[in-house]
Amino acid sequence: MNKRHTRLFALISTGIAVVVFLGLTVDSHRQFPKLTNSENITDSVIRGQNIWHANNCINCHTMLGEGAYYAPDLTKITQHRGTPYLTAFLKDPSQFYDEKRHRRLMPTPKVNDQEIADLIAFMDWVSKVDNQGWPPRPIMVSGGSLPGTDLSVAQQSARSGTAEGTNMPPGAVPVTSANDPIALGEALFRSVSPACTACHSTAPGVNLAGPTLADITAQAKLVIASPDYKGKAKTAEEFIHESIVEPSAYLHPGAMYSANGVSFMPTTYATDLKPEQIDQLVAYLASFK
Numbered sequence: 001m002n003k004r005h006t007r008l009f010a011l012i013s014t015g016i017a018v019v020v021f022l023g024l025t026v027d028s029h030r031q032f033p034k035l036t037n038s039e040n041i042t043d044s045v046i047r048g049q050n051i052w053h054a055n056n057c058i059n060c061h062t063m064l065g066e067g068a069y070y071a072p073d074l075t076k077i078t079q080h081r082g083t084p085y086l087t088a089f090l091k092d093p094s095q096f097y098d099e100k101r102h103r104r105l106m107p108t109p110k111v112n113d114q115e116i117a118d119l120i121a122f123m124d125w126v127s128k129v130d131n132q133g134w135p136p137r138p139i140m141v142s143g144g145s146l147p148g149t150d151l152s153v154a155q156q157s158a159r160s161g162t163a164e165g166t167n168m169p170p171g172a173v174p175v176t177s178a179n180d181p182i183a184l185g186e187a188l189f190r191s192v193s194p195a196c197t198a199c200h201s202t203a204p205g206v207n208l209a210g211p212t213l214a215d216i217t218a219q220a221k222l223v224i225a226s227p228d229y230k231g232k233a234k235t236a237e238e239f240i241h242e243s244i245v246e247p248s249a250y251l252h253p254g255a256m257y258s259a260n261g262v263s264f265m266p267t268t269y270a271t272d273l274k275p276e277q278i279d280q281l282v283a284y285l286a287s288f289k
């Protein structure tokens with residue numbers, strides 16, 4: 001190659017790179033409305049975004065890969081925790097986390113009820129953006145997990161500070177057999193949306209956003225026998241079933257689990273799950289002895 005060839009080569013390859021770059025940029029912009037569901041950007045979502053910025057939530061959290069890696073990534077938070085939980089959490093984070101045990105605490109944000117609703121609308125809109133797997137390795141909330149990974153297990157033991165915080169070794173994959181209701185229930189426990197594992201551990205003493213379900217069968221029998229119980233269940237299985245389809249029928253004691261008679265557990269399972277799926281979840285949980 002002589003000098004002229006070199007220059008020509010540089011010019012042509014730069015030209016090609018520019019054309020490809022512009023093409024991809026235009027293509028990205030064409031896809032944004034679809035990937036971001038831009039038709040779902042309501043006034044509340046916009047207000048929520050302004051409140052998000054005004055309160056510098058990003059000084060500690062990441063969202064869509066941006067922000068500080070101090071606190072959990074909130075890109076998919078509304079899919080890990082329902083609205084009732086998030087509403088209560090944003091009112092008073094200290095009810096849910098203990099500075100001594102978790103060694104970090106979120107300051108109580110100065111937001112009123114409407115602003116909390118707007119923040120949740122914003123976070124819910126973000127959670128539905130097709131972010132094509134970005135960010136790749138976010139810090140998860142306790143119990144949170146990404147599809148196909150089991151960060152939750154590592155996170156749970158990190159949270160509780162014990163190896164007993166897990167019921168399986170990190171990276172282990174549950175064996176699912178096609179017609180064993182208990183195995184199917186265990187798989188559902190991890191895969192329904194929001195995942196039960198986002199809020200419940202099955203290890204004794206490990207309470208996340210919801211109480212541990214390790215001793216649910218024994219607990220259920222005690223609750224049913226107590227005079228305060230106002231639900232309809234007569235057996236442990238019926239109690240677990242009722243807990244899933246009608247979480248507020250009985251409220252597990254503790255201010256971090258419910259407020260004003262309403263459980264923070266999502267009420268969406270009764271309609272989102274098929275009856276046989278609920279039965280499988282019950283079979284799985286009732287199998288703990």
Ligand code: HEC
Pocket residue numbers: 051052055056057058059060061070071072074077081086089093096097102104105106107109119141142209
């Ligand atoms: C000073 C740092 C800091 C700031 C600022 C902050 N957070 Fe947090 N946040 C945390 C930490 C730390 C956690 C993890 C829980 C804990 O240990 O308290 C957390 C947890 C959360 C969670 C998940 C709770 C759960 O268990 O599911 C949500 C939702 C959240 N923050 C929302 C917000 C919003 C919205 C803002 C802005 C109004 C905000 N945070 C500002 C530190 C912060």
Ligand code: HEC
Pocket residue numbers: 080081082085189192194195196197198199200209210211213216219239240243244247248250251252253256257258263264265266269281285
């Ligand atoms: C956003 C957090 C959250 C998610 C997700 C969640 N739960 Fe819960 N769950 C709770 C809370 C909080 C309670 C305690 C308040 C109450 O009694 O309803 C609870 C209570 C329960 C109880 C009764 C426990 C007791 O001791 O009374 C059962 C059983 C249960 N959940 C099962 C499930 C199953 C199965 C799933 C998935 C299909 C699930 N939960 C998903 C938060 C959650």
